[in-house]
Amino acid sequence: VISRSASEDGPADGELIARVVKGDGVAFGLIVERYQDRLANAVCRLVGSTEDARDVLQDTFVKAYENLDGFRGGSSLYTWLFRIAVNTSLSHRRKRKWMPVAAGTDAEEGGTAREWADPSAPDPADPLEAAETGALVQEALSALDDEHRTVVVLRDIQHCDYQEISEILEIPTGTVKSRLHRARLMLREKLRPLFRA
C-alpha cells in the first residue's frame, strides 16, 4: 500500500512536492486529494470518531504543508504523511482525554457517519447486525492503548507490512511483530463473543 507513492493518473509525489515547495498551492491540493481517503480510514479508526478524525486529518495536512520543505524523501510521501497522521491522532486523543467511544455514536455527536461511509462498500446482508458488530469491534479497538491500536490499524486496516509499519512508527520490525501479536491477543479476548456468534 505504501509503495503506491505515485498516482497512476497524475504526477509523481516527488514532482508534486517540488511544486509545492516552489509555491504551487495547486500541487498541494493534489497531494491532499491523493492521500486523503487512505489517511482518513486509518485516522478514523485510530481516533474512533469521525468528528475527531476530521480535525486530525486537517491538522495532518496542515502540518505536512508547513513541513513539506523538510521532507527529504527518505521514505515515501505516504509513509511520511501517515507518520504525521498517527502522531497527530495520538496527540489528539491525549489532548482530548480520550475516552473510548464505540462506533455508531457519531449520530449522537452530530457526526457524519453516512457522509464518511464508503459508497463503494457492498451493503451488508443485515445492516443492523453489521452495525452492532462494527460497534463492538471499534469499541474493542478503541480500548487498546495507543501503541497497540496503532499497529493493528496499520496492519489489519491499512494492510501495511511490518517494514512499512516499522518506518511509520520508527520502531524495529521485531517490535512491530511482538506488539501486533499482543494487540491481537487483547482484541481476541474482547471479540470472542463475536466468534461464538
Place this chain on the structure above:
Amino acid sequence: MVCEQVRNELSAYLDGELAPPEAAAVRDHVDACPECREVLEELRATIDLVGGLPCCGAPKHLAADVQREIERRMILAAPAAPADEAPQERSLPIRRASPWPRVLAVAATLVLGLGIGLLSYLGTPGPRVRQPAPRAARETAYETYDLAFRQAAARPDDAAGKDLGVGRDKATLYGAKAGAKDGEHEEVLNERLATRTDAPVRTGQPVLSDTNGNALALVGGSWGMAVEEEGVVLHGVAGGGAAGAAADAAATVGAVALAEDARGTLDLQGDRLDVLAAPEVALQLAMVSVMDGRAGVEDLKRIATPDNLDRVANQLVIETESRDRANQDLTRLLGANGMAPLDGPVDAWTHGRAGAVEAKLKRPEEPHPSHAPAGFYYVAHHDGEDTYVVVTDRDNLSRFGSQLAAAEDLTVSERSSDLLRGVRGLQLARRAHEQGIVDGQETAEWDQVRADEGEDLALAPSLEKGGASVFGRGVSGEAGRKEGAKEETREPKADLGKVAEPSAPAPAVAARKVSEEASNLDEKAAVTGDEHRVQGEVGQAVAGAPAQEALGQPAQVPAAPPPGAEEPLSQAPGEMPAQHEVGSPGKPAAPPSEAPQALGGSPPGQAEKPRALGRGEAEPLDGEGGATERRENGRAAKFAPQKGVGAPRAAGAGRGSTPAAGAPVAGPRAGGEAEGRTADVPRAPAGGSGVPARGWGRWYVETDGAVAALGFPRWLGENQVILVIRVLPAAKEAATKAAPEAKPAEAEVKEAPAEGGPKPAPSH
C-alpha cells in the same frame, strides 16, 4: 517447536511475515496441535473482524478546510505591531478613484474617534492594530486562495466556489456554483469596509466575502482579498488572469498590504515575482506604489527586467514626465543590466501633464484658466501613433477639453493601470475590428482577450448572430443629435486621415470627436468655449504642429463642412453644432468653407448612414440589417447595426434632459426602433442614476485617420468614462504637413503617407 514459541509467531504467520522455513515449522505444529490451531483461528477471526470494519473516506471539502486552516494559522502567527509602529501602519495610503472613499474615510475617522473616546472613557483599550502579515503568510494566503479558485474552476459542481462566496454573476468566471450573498450580507460587509480605518476601500466594485468574512472583490477574471481579523487587514492577496484587474480588486477591498507587497517587490527585485506567480500583479502594484509615493523612480528602475522593460519604460516616462529623461534613464538602465543600447528613443507613454507643460512653455502668454479637476488624461506616443486617453466623470466629459487646456490643473491619475488597460482595450478592439471579428465568428484570440480582461472587454452581450460587427458601433454623430431623420441621406464622413486644413490638424478633429462624444453623454451638453483651445493644444501635443492659431481662435477650428461636402461631424448644412448651441453660444460655428474637406467617402446623396464619428448618427442604434461594409479611401470599414448595444448618448437617456439622449432614431427605423433603443440604453443601476452599463469596446470607430473608443469599464467608478482616441500616423503626418504649409486639403491628402509611415520625431 514448543507451543509457546509457535503462538508468538502466529500473528506473523498469518501476516505472511515469516521466512519459509519458519512458516513451515509453524504450519506443521499447528496441524498437530489443536490448542495452537484454535488460537490461530481466533486470531484469524480477530483480524477478519477488524479488517471488516467499514472503510472511512475523507470528509467532504477536506482540501478547502485544510486551506482555510493554513491561512488561519498564518494569521495567528502574524506578530502584533509594536505600539510605536501602529500609527504608521494605519496611515498607509490607498489609491482612490473617486472622492467617495475619502468621504467614507472621514466619516470613518469620526466614527472611530468617537469610538475611541468612548472606549477611553470606559477604560477599555482601543482597536488593536497589527502589522501586515509576514511576506510568507501573504504568499501562503495567495497560494491557498489561488488554489481554491483554481479548484473551483476545475470542478464546477464542487462546493469550493460556493464556500468562497464567489457568488453572483461572477461565479461563472470560476465555474463555481453561485454562492450568492443576499443584499443584507453585502450591505453589512460594505458597512464594515466603510468604517475600516487602516485600509480604506475603493468604491465602485461589488464586494463579496469568503466564508471567513474576508472582503473579496472580483474584477474580471481576477480577484483580490483583504484577509482581516477583528476588522484589521492583516494582508492582501490577489491573483487571477489580469494583473490590473487583480490590483483593482485588491484596492477595492482595501488590501493595502498588497500594495505594501509591491514595495517589497521593489526590494526583492525579481524574486517575489516568481514567488507570487503573479508578476503582472506585482508589477502593477509596484507602479501604484511608485505613484503613491511609497517608492521612487530609482526603485522602479531596479525592478526592470528584459521581460518587463516596456512597462517599466512606460512608467518611467510617466514618472519623469519627460520622454527624453526617460530615455536617458533607460539607456543607463540597459547598460547597467548588460543589455544592448537602444537604437533610438523609446516610444513610450508620456503623461498628459508633460504635454501641458510643454504647451505652456510654447505659449507662455496663453492663459490657463483654473478648472476644478475632474479627470485626467494621458497622451501616449507609441509605435508612431499618438493616443489620447481621457478618464473623467461622465458629467464632466463634455468639459474635458477645458481640463485639457488647463492640463496643469488636472488630477493626475493614481491608477496607471487604467491607462494601460484602457489603451490595451483600444488595441484589442482595433485588432478585433481589423480581423472582422463579428458575432458568431469570435476567435480564440478574442476568447483569450475576454478571459484576460473579463467583462471589461466583453463583447456586447446582446450581439446576435449575423448582426453587427463587434466594434462597428460608432460614436454618435452630430446630425442625429439634432434631427435623426436627416441622417439617412448623409454621406459618411469624418475621415480623419484626410484632414488637411491648416487650421484643422487631424488631432484637433480627433479631439473634437471626443468633445462630441462628451456632449452626447452629457445631459447638459455643456461645452465651454475652451474646447477650441483644447483642440489646438491636443493637436500640438500630438503632431508637434504649431497649433497656436487654433488656440484662442475657435472660429478657425473646423466645425462645418465645405461647400459640396458635408461637415465631417455630420452636422447638417446650416445647422449649428449642438455643443455650440448649448455650451458656446458666443462662438459661432465656422462657416462651411472652413471645414476640412474630404472627410467623407461617399458622394452626396448616397443613402448611407453617417460615419461613426458623426455626431448623432443613427445607424449604430439597433439596426437590424446586415453588416454594411464600405470602403473609404481604400480601407474597408464595417459599420453595421448592432442590436442591443446602445450609443453613448443613450447613457444620458435615463436623465432625459439631453435632446441627443432622447433623440429619435433616424430615418424609417426611428419609430420601430424605439423599443429596441430603450433596451439599448446602457443599463442603469437600481438607483436609476443613469449610469451607463459597464462595458468596454461597445463604442468603437475607426477611420483612416483615427480610431476611437468610449468605454465604461468596470474598473472605473460608477460615473466615470474612459475615452481613447488613437491618431494614426497618416493623419498625423497629414496634419503635420498641412499646418505649416497650409496646403489645400486635396493636395495634402495625396501626399499623406500611408499608415505605418515613418515615425514622427518625439515632440520633445
